[in-house]
């Protein structure tokens with residue numbers, strides 16, 4: 001990575017855009033790690049730093065485990081300590097047995113002297129085995145709980161942030177990366193357990209070596225250095241690569257999903273899109289394979305160097321041991337015990353390094369999880385606030401300007417001021433992209449204006465309780481969500497805070513003209529509305545639209561926002577929907593209607609016309625028609641179309 005940060009790095013990176021990335025996704029899909037927030041953490045992934053971070057990481061796993069299940073955590077900790085102590089006692093007993101066997105001239109005496117140590121070895125062997133079984137069981141129950149806990153925390157955070165955070169690609173990338181945090185948290189527990197166990201057994205081996213000869217312990221450490229270095233280097237490269245390629249992999253997955261996606265299946269076949277998608281899937285996968293091959297090549301080289309160094313240090317250690325024996329500085333029995341301790345110690349150290357390394361890698365993903373918490377701070381939907389008036393006279397939009405963050409060009413809304421009277425139908429009209437849907441999202445409190453304010457009966461909604469604000473609205477958007485659940489849930493999802501009421505469902509369906517749709521379903525309200533599951537049923541666009549309106553009716557909120565509610569409806573159904581919308585307003589509901597059908601707007605009490613993010617006209621439909629402005633022009637165009645088709 002350091003190389004990429006060099007002078008020519010930007011140019012190299014720009015050049016390295018695959019054809020698929022450019023054609024399908026409009027450019028490079030790899031993150032510039034030089035600018036990544038993780039960069040510091042990753043590039044500092046050195047042996048020293050990792051070891052310094054070890055206590056932090058162990059503490060992190062303990063905290064995760066403690067929050068998930070205290071009893072199991074305690075059981076794992078006790079069992080692991082018991083295992084470590086058993087191992088230490090075992091090593092000391094081995095030394096005692098060797099001394100007893102090698103020192104006396106008579107073998108029988110030696111065996112007799114060794115008996116107590118052999119008995120101790122048997123007991124601690126059994127204790128170690130039981131401790132291991134306890135740890136395996138407790139760890140097995142603990143890990144899934146930790147994963148669920150972490151996953152819930154993640155989902156709660158994702159749910160709690162503003163729409164704008166979800167739409168921010170950097171935050172979204174973090175969300176994607178952090179979704180692995182939960183399984184990493186689970187693995188951290190396993191690694192944490194094994195780290196403690198390796199540390200204890202290492203301490204035992206080191207203790208024995210220190211007693212035998214002071215030079216042996218540093219030799220043991222030296223022997224393990226190369227594998228530690230290689231493991232950390234490989235892990236660092238892997239994580240960097242993951243971070244850089246996360247969007248690319250996601251894009252390749254999107255391509256493979258599109259090939260099997262039910263909604264795209266017809267077009268994929270009729271237009272022959274399949275081979276095109278497959279070709280680009282192959283190309284994108286191949287470029288990722290190239291990256292993986294690079295990682296594998298570098299890992300192989302690093303491992304080779306590490307093995308050579310390990311061999312050299314092992315040789316040096318045994319030469320030192322030989323020298324000690326030859327010079328008479330050490331007895332044969334002690335040398336035998338030293339060999340056992342070195343073998344145990346180096347295998348514990350290797351194990352420790354491997355575990356610390358995996359733990360470090362996983363801890364980076366768990367850190368992403370923590371970063372979600374950190375980065376969502378300040379972006380979460382505020383809790384609490386001033387209550388809104390129960391029945392405001394009107395909603396006032398005052399000089400509102402709003403630009404989508406990170407977008408260029410003029411703001412989506414510029415100095416818009418208008419009034420939405422309560423209990424009336426207000427229509428918002430304007431050409432595509434004029435800012436109608438954006439204004440609606442601001443009204444509902446999904447976005448905040450950069451200038452100006454929106455008042456609900458005099459109360460600025462910026463200071464209002466957002467949940468209270470949300471509760472005032474029912475929205476039937478152009479792209480209302482088609483939940484892959486039953487018809488019942490697709491309507492009742494309008495109000496999930498209370499138990500589902502069949503009576504209310506029927507009333508909502510009747511209000512939306514969706515009664516026939518439900519009656520025609522094979523299992524009525526219980527019909528699953530998704531073909532990708534067993535017993536699933538497919539609705540037509542118009543049938544879905546009626547259910548969408550029923551959902552809003554079920555929500556029963558004082559303000560109903562309908563964004564192109566009739567686009568997929570036939571002429572009769574369209575008329576019925578507008579009649580119903582009118583009736584809702586007559587019954588005291590406030591309706592904000594967005595539509596391109598000018599004739600439908602004629603029933604509105606007030607019309608606001610947006611153009612290029614500005615309010616250009618306001619008035620009753622008759623006033624605007626008489627005024628001869630934009631509304632009159634759009635109305636005239638549509639009326640002429642009808643007249644032409646009528647004459648034909």
Ligand SMILES: Nc1ncnc2c1ncn2[C@@H]1O[C@H](COP(=O)(O)OP(=O)(O)OP(=O)(O)O)[C@@H](O)[C@H]1O
Pocket residue numbers: 167404407412430431432433434435436437438439
């Ligand atoms: N999430 C978004 N991020 C960035 N820009 C957006 C986003 N949503 C809308 N825009 C831009 O804001 C402008 C206004 O869009 P908006 O959806 O409000 O228009 P509209 O009047 O509802 O259009 P239509 O009649 O086509 O539904 C457009 O230029 C659009 O590209």
